[in-house]
Amino acid sequence: MRNTVLIPALLALSVGLAACSHQPNVNLENAKTNFSALQTNPEATKVAALETKDASEWLDKAQKAYLDKEDESTVDQLAYLTNQRVEVAKQTIALRTAENKIKNAGSDRAQALLDARDAQIKQLRGLNAKQTERGTLVTFGDVLFDFDQASLKANSRDSVTTLANYLIKNPDRKVIVEGYTDSKGSAAYNQGLSERRANAVKNALVRAGVEPSRIVAQGYGKEYPVADNASSSGRAQNRRVEVTISNDNQPVAPRSSMQ
Template sequence: MRKYFALPACFAVSLLVTACATQTNPNFDKAQQNVSDLQNHPDARQYAAIETQDAVSTLEEAEKALNKGADQSKVDHLSYLADRRAELARQTIVLRTAEEAYESLPEERARTRLKARDKEIEQLREQLNAKETERGSVVTFESVLFDVNKADLKPAANSTIRTLAEFLNDNPQRKILIEGFTDSTGSDAYNLQLSQARADSVRHALVREGVEPDRIDTVGLGKAHPVASNDTPASRAMNRRVEVTISHDEQEVPSR
């Protein structure tokens, strides 16, 4: 039986911004809400106690920086880290819940498949900072890998492309959905066009590395589904990205 760390009962108390704070920050508010939701998750203590505590501690750092009037970029950065660590905790809950479910099955083949999948997911997380979601494993190409208003990948992306292509070629049963995103500046039509072009650019790069083109779908979603507010340059940069979602086994990646 798998053992997990338990949290003290007081751990579930939601974080609140100190009453004397007058500053507001949308990225901090978003991270605070996500960490609070994580704390209220019924499985957080059992399956992701350490990961959840990491998210809480980082949010506390962001709160202290906000209350002390630190630079907005520092608050944004700490808020982003807290949000990502909350996401990692949620991924851990999903993964360990699935592990426990599979371990209760008598079929050895199911256990073997799960172990192989866990190993592959861990490989992606270590090499490409992938995150596990219900739709699949997600690898993100951030805005720094594209010039402003351009769709061509910079040379800095080559290493990630090669590593991702190697994984995909070693797992030919998996499908791929590439989604492009922009910030909220510019017209909707332009953002859709640019996000589609960037998604296609990543697809072409993977095909050049030997990935079968019929395994890959692309879509440009423009400013939809932001991961941060669009109020600062730093938060807008977070929203300018391309996400590569890799399916679980041979199933298609569900659309949003």
């Protein structure tokens, strides 16, 4: 009888220990927080219902992967994609809100600016472009470069060519190219690597026909991470080059100048 009583208790203890060993995923928790913040915005279901639903579905995939104890890199990637969908929903809300303001104000000039920004996003959709405070942002991940290298891979040409073609067709747009690294290595080395990578993208755009005076290249090393540097997949997300395109003919403000 004593043994019979102990067996369920031992099973419960083993289950509890197994649960404790499954540590929270930082990037997944961040995605949950971002999606929760989106849900608190009443406009999410009014003007960005499809985008919000898309973000919800990706979050479900990320949580399922975590509960199924899939590789951490898989969970991190799904969490990253969730955050991207949340950003798309937020930008849709901002766009629709601006549209409503324009309708109420009846401003032809503001409408023209809004149309131009909307068109810019659509033309660069293949590069996962999104609207930010500084302009239209295109992020090139770690796929552009081999590890610890600053030379563009051959298979990155299509992405760079797509961006260059857009810039050639829109000669009034200014561009800032900003390189980032993960936290591995010294600050000085990472700074140099981020600058070399930013310049590699700039030079590729120039070779494709973009006027060099329109492009500023800047490196920030390990600053401004977009993911947790504690995991390999998080570090991979931080190793990136971001290209921000102006909404008009004015230079793009450097990242370091933003609060």
